[in-house]
Amino acid sequence: MLPPRTDGGNNTVAGQQSPEPTADPTLIAHRGFAGENPENTLAAVRAATREDGSGERADMIELDVVPTADGDVVVFHDDHLAGRDGTGMGLTDTSGVVWETGTETVTSAKVLQTEETVPKLDDVLESIPNDVDVNIELKNPGSSALRFDEKLTSDELETQQEIWRPFVTRVVDIVEGYDHEVIFSSFYEAALAVVSEQSMASVAPLLWESIEDGLAIAEAYDADAIHPPVAMIRGTPFFDDSRFGDANLVRRARIQDRAVNVWTVESWYQADRLIEAGVDGLIADYSTLLAE
Numbered sequence: 125m126l127p128p129r130t131d132g133g134n135n136t137v138a139g140q141q142s143p144e145p146t147a148d149p150t151l152i153a154h155r156g157f158a159g160e161n162p163e164n165t166l167a168a169v170r171a172a173t174r175e176d177g178s179g180e181r182a183d184m185i186e187l188d189v190v191p192t193a194d195g196d197v198v199v200f201h202d203d204h205l206a207g208r209d210g211t212g213m214g215l216t217d218t219s220g221v222v223w224e225t226g227t228e229t230v231t232s233a234k235v236l237q238t239e240e241t242v243p244k245l246d247d248v249l250e251s252i253p254n255d256v257d258v259n260i261e262l263k264n265p266g267s268s269a270l271r272f273d274e275k276l277t278s279d280e281l282e283t284q285q286e287i288w289r290p291f292v293t294r295v296v297d298i299v300e301g302y303d304h305e306v307i308f309s310s311f312y313e314a315a316l317a318v319v320s321e322q323s324m325a326s327v328a329p330l331l332w333e334s335i336e337d338g339l340a341i342a343e344a345y346d347a348d349a350i351h352p353p354v355a356m357i358r359g360t361p362f363f364d365d366s367r368f369g370d371a372n373l374v375r376r377a378r379i380q381d382r383a384v385n386v387w388t389v390e391s392w393y394q395a396d397r398l399i400e401a402g403v404d405g406l407i408a409d410y411s412t413l414l415a416e
Contacts, residue, residue, distance in 0.1 A: 143378050143402030149395075150405035151414060152259060153182035154388050155201060159409030164188060164199045165240035166251050172411065173256050179411025184257040184307075186407055189245055191266045191291050192227040197245040197298060203264060205233050205242075216242065223266030245295065249302045257305040259385075259407075261330070262315040265291035273311050273332040275340045284314030292318040299325070309351050313341050320345045328385065331356060335371050342382055349383035351407065354394060357386055359401040362394065374402045389413060 156168025160179075164187055172182040188201040200222055206214040216233035218225075233242050245260075252258060264270070265288045276284060292315060299306050300323075307326040308319045316327045328349040331338035335356060342350050350373075355364040358372045377384045385405030389395050395406055395413040406413065 143374050145400045146402055146404055149399050149403065149414070150183045150383075150385065151180050151411070152184040152186050152385060152405050152407045153411070154186050154407045154409050155188065156185060157182070157409060157411050159390065160411060162235045162238045162240045164201060164242075164248075165235050165238075166243050166248060167238070167240045169248055169251050173253055180414055182256060182411070184259055184405070185252055186259040186261065186309075187245075187248060188261045188263040189295055190264050191223050191294070192230045193224050194227040195294065196227040196230075197291075197295055198222065198227070198230055199243050199245055199248050200230070201263060205230065223264070245298050246301070249299070249304065252304060254303045257307070258299075259307050259309055259328075260295065260299065262288070262292060262295065262308060262310040262312065262319075265315070270312055271314070273330075273334060273337065274313070275334075275337040275344075276313050281314055281317060284312070285318055288312070288314045288318050293322060296323045296325070299323075307349060309349075313344075316341065316345050316347070328383075330387075331373075333367070335368060335373055339373075339376060339380070342377075343380070347382060349385050349404070350377055351385050351387055354386055354389065354398065357384075357398055357401050357403060360397045362397070378402070 153172035155163035156172045161168035161171045169185050187199050189197050190200050192198055202215055205216045206219045208215050216235050218233035230242050267287050271284055307328055309328040309330050310316055311330045319327050326348040327345050328347050328351050329338045329341040331352040352373055354362045356368055356373050374384050383404040385407055386398055386403045387407035389406045389408040392413045
């Protein structure tokens, strides 16, 4: 039997404060189950959506998009083709800022010392079965002048939308050529604002530090979901009360009829506790986190 859920590790049982456990959580393959596969590649999405094999088939694929210097949309997470989080680890065998590098060079870059290369968005969508949903994270339109994780004033939002609009327009145009159910997520309000002005697709703000700003953005664009980090989920051992205080994000999202898809889930223990706390979806690095 699992020990009682705790309120962020302070030894008080928080079950009475949390929504009911989720009966059928959505399994969302983070970058195509990045713990098992070379992330954001065709091999990753094919492995995550296979019909048999170990682990669970993904209900949804999460992927990241950025532009190349030629204006093409590629599936890639980082700003730089090589190096990550200030380390020397090479994500690919090629260097350079993605949006300052030509498409041919970007799409020839080999990912994580495999033969898989950086794909274009349309090639990835072509590889995902239509019965698998897609979460497209709008990562960066090719600018360093962005406003991250905050609710903007009307003037600030207008300025930021101008930066995002050309890129988001290209992404929306590509997506509309396919039959998948798609939800667009981003840490940037302006990216979601442009999606909402151009498309009927679902949107979901990604949260980082501010629960209030995230919920305000969700309300402004009638978001179907919010995507918080594991540390924001009250009623689990992972909840960071030093950062998020008395907030009960899952309960507030339920009241607003928004799904809560949490990132990034890396173990069965995390998955179990998050499901118990009432989250709707697990943005996960592994396909083996759910009990059969």
